[in-house]
């Protein structure tokens with residue numbers, strides 16, 4: 001009986017590393033790339049779909065509204081933090 005072919009090692013090589021590379025890439029569509037991050041009242045774009053909204057507590061007991069969006073074009077998930085007292089809050093990418 002002839003021995004079978006060796007398993008295809010290339011295809012199985014280190015799946016963890018592959019996954020990390022994918023996470024690093026985070027390819028944003030053109031509209032998402034254009035969003036100004038961490039700037040209060042910066043506009044989003046038309047393909048963002050609201051997923052959820054929650055309240056989050058910040059230093060000093062302030063409560064801010066955090067809204068999660070998902071981009072219909074590229075699948076990126078965004079959060080918009082509405083903090084009246086902090087100009088440098090706004091859009092940030094949270095994953096996909």
Ligand SMILES: [Zn+2]
Pocket residue numbers: 028029030031032071072073074075076
């Ligand atoms: Zn996008």
